[in-house]
Amino acid sequence: MxxxxxxxxxxxxxxxxxxRSWLYFPMxxxxxxxxxxxxxxxxxxxxxxxxxxxxxxxxxxxxxPPDGISRxxxxxxxxxxxxxxxxxxxxxxxxITRHDLRVRSYSIPIAGLxxxxxxxxxxxxxxxxxxxxxxxxxxxxxSDATNDLKSDLVVIxxxxxxxxxxxxxxxxxxxxxxESRHGTYLCEGNxxxxxxxxxxxxxxxxxxxxxxxxxxxxxxIRGQRLxxxxxxxxxxxxxxxxxLVSQLYPERRAGDVRILLAHHPxxxxxxxxxxxxxxxxxxxxxxxxxxxxxxxxxxxxYWSGLYQRDNTSMVVSNGCGDWFPCRIKAPAEIALxxxxxxxxxxITS
Numbered sequence: 001m002x003x004x005x006x007x008x009x010x011x012x013x014x015x016x017x018x019x020r021s022w023l024y025f026p027m028x029x030x031x032x033x034x035x036x037x038x039x040x041x042x043x044x045x046x047x048x049x050x051x052x053x054x055x056x057x058x059x060x061x062x063x064x065p066p067d068g069i070s071r072x073x074x075x076x077x078x079x080x081x082x083x084x085x086x087x088x089x090x091x092x093x094x095x096i097t098r099h100d101l102r103v104r105s106y107s108i109p110i111a112g113l114x115x116x117x118x119x120x121x122x123x124x125x126x127x128x129x130x131x132x133x134x135x136x137x138x139x140x141x142x143s144d145a146t147n148d149l150k151s152d153l154v155v156i157x158x159x160x161x162x163x164x165x166x167x168x169x170x171x172x173x174x175x176x177x178x179e180s181r182h183g184t185y186l187c188e189g190n191x192x193x194x195x196x197x198x199x200x201x202x203x204x205x206x207x208x209x210x211x212x213x214x215x216x217x218x219x220x221i222r223g224q225r226l227x228x229x230x231x232x233x234x235x236x237x238x239x240x241x242x243x244l245v246s247q248l249y250p251e252r253r254a255g256d257v258r259i260l261l262a263h264h265p266x267x268x269x270x271x272x273x274x275x276x277x278x279x280x281x282x283x284x285x286x287x288x289x290x291x292x293x294x295x296x297x298x299x300x301x302y303w304s305g306l307y308q309r310d311n312t313s314m315v316v317s318n319g320c321g322d323w324f325p326c327r328i329k330a331p332a333e334i335a336l337x338x339x340x341x342x343x344x345x346x347i348t349s
Contacts, residue, residue, distance in 0.1 A: 001033055001034070004026055004027055004030040005030060005034060007027075008027060008030070008132055013164075016131075016132060016135065017135060019132065020132065020133070020135045021135075024098065024325070025092070027132065028091035029088055029090070029091030031324060031325055031326075032086075032087045032090040032094070032326055033083075091325075091326070093326055093328065094322075094325040094326035095325075097327065098133070099137075099141055100331055100332060101141055101142065101331075101334065102334075103333065103334050103335075103336055104305075104318075104335050105335075105336045105337075105338070106306050106335060106336070106337050106338070108276055108306075108313050108315075108337050108338065108339050108340065109313065109341070109342030110276070110339050110342055111311040112254070112255065112342075113339055113340065113341040114255040116221070116224045117226065117255075117339055118339065118340060118341055119338060119339065119340070120153070120226070121151040121337065121338050121339075122151055122152065122278075122339075123146050123149045123334060123335070123336055123337075124155055124315060124317055124334065124335035124337060125154065125156045125317075125320055125334055126279070126280030126318075126320065127159040127189065127280045127281070127283060127317070127321055127322075128160050128319075128320055128321045129159055129161070129162045129319075129323045130160065130162060130167040130168070130321065131161060131162025131163060131164075131167045131323070133162075133323065133325045134162070136173070138321065139173070139174035139321075140174065142174060142320045142321070143174045143175070143177050146178050146334055147177070147178060149334070149336050151180050151336065152180060153181070153182045153183065153184075153219075153226075154178050154180045154183070154184040154185075155184070155185050155228070155278055157187055157261050157262065157263055157279055157317065158188055158189025158190070158233065159189035159190065159191040159192060159280065159321075160186065160191075160192055160204075161191060161192060161194075161195075161200060162191055162323050163191060163194045165195045165199060172207055172209070175209060176207075182219055182221065182226075183219075184209070184210075185210050185211075185212060185228055185261065186204060186209060186210065186211040186212070186261070187212055187213070187230040187231060187261040187262055187263060188230075189233055189263040190233045192233065193232075193233050201232070212229065213230060213232040214232065214248070215229070215248065216228060216230070216248045216250070218250070224255050224257070225253065225255070226256075226259065227250070227256060227257065227258050227259065228260075229248035229249055229258065229261065229274070230260070230262070231244065231245070231248070231260070231261070231262040231267070242270040242271070242273065245260060245270055245271050245274060246273040249273070249274075257275050257276075257339070258273070258274040258275050258276075259276045259277075259278065260276070261278050262278075262279055263279060263281045264279060264281050265277075265279040265282060265301070265302040265303070265314065266300070266301055266302065267279070268307060268312075269301075271312055272309070272311075272312050275311065275312065275313070276312070276313050276314070276337075276339075277312065277313070278315055278337075279302075279315070279316050279317070280316065280318075280319050282302075282303040282318075283318055283319050283324075283327070283330060284304040284316075284317075284330030284331070284333075285300075285330045286327060286328075286330050287326070287327075287330070288329040290329070294328075294330075296330070302314065302316050303316060304316050304317075304318055311342070315337060317334075317335050318331060318332060318333045319332060319333070320333070320334060
């Protein structure tokens with residue numbers, strides 16, 4: 001495990017295709033062990049000692065049957081055997097499903113939507129994580145699936161790379177071949193700032209990829225205005241800063257549609273000045289036992305799918321790529337959104 005960890009952390013960038021092709025399974029087991037199981041292993045050790053090991057001065061030594069092991073040792077062995085067994089099982093599952101990708105479709109009601117924008121489609125892509133577990137083949141599957149949707153607009157809501165700039169070129173090639181009638185727009189995710197503030201953003205600008213950061217762009221569509229706003233990743237979040245959202249947009253005109261691109265879904269509570277919020281970050285919870293039981297609701301208020309409040313809707317994408325190579329009941333996905341007219345009247349400006 002230590003050797004695989006060092007290989008993943010320090011191998012040269014040109015080794016990544018070989019590692020991804022030939023060592024995906026052992027790397028997946030190593031990641032499962034380190035991320036999800038190493039801490040429970042240490043905590044489990046402490047709990048076992050507290051539960052089954054009493055002070056020797058007040059306890060007689062447990063006798064061991066001549067034909068077997070003690071109950072206490074059996075519990076130790078079972079507990080520690082479960083850890084590598086689970087890690088290997090997760091590695092197998094992650095390897096088998098590594099290229100799985102679904103399309104999840106939504107009909108999005110927009111208050112005051114003009115007839116010219118009825119049926120307008122958006123392909124929502126998120127969390128590419130170009131890197132150790134997502135290479136050129138996986139990225140091609142994502143870009144091909146996006147093109148198959150033939151959407152009017154494509155948005156990518158952050159985490160273009162996994163953790164270093166050597167991963168950017170592969171992501172760039174995949175994004176460049178994505179086609180739509182009105183272009184592709186991006187926002188910044190938390191993994192995109194790992195190389196340094198603004199580095200991925202500047203690389204996108206140099207390659208004519210519009211990554212929106214504290215700004216908006218007006219798309220004139222059939223005589224109407226669809227306005228895309230984008231926020232960068234912020235460590236402190238947006239939960240209590242609705243002005244950061246409202247200040248992105250010009251004064252609202254009749255028929256305007258405001259869409260917000262941001263990586264973290266918790267800003268939904270501050271986004272009532274928009275019609276639609278598109279986010280990612282959660283990977284749908286990554287490890288879920290059911291729709292409402294798993295890591296998603298344990299860590300996030302909003303973790304997957306469509307949420308609505310008053311005249312504002314939000315779609316949280318499960319994402320397309322992975323930094324952790326195992327998904328359980330949280331499949332990788334592209335969201336296809338179709339705008340429709342809502343009977344509600346807009347009450348915010």
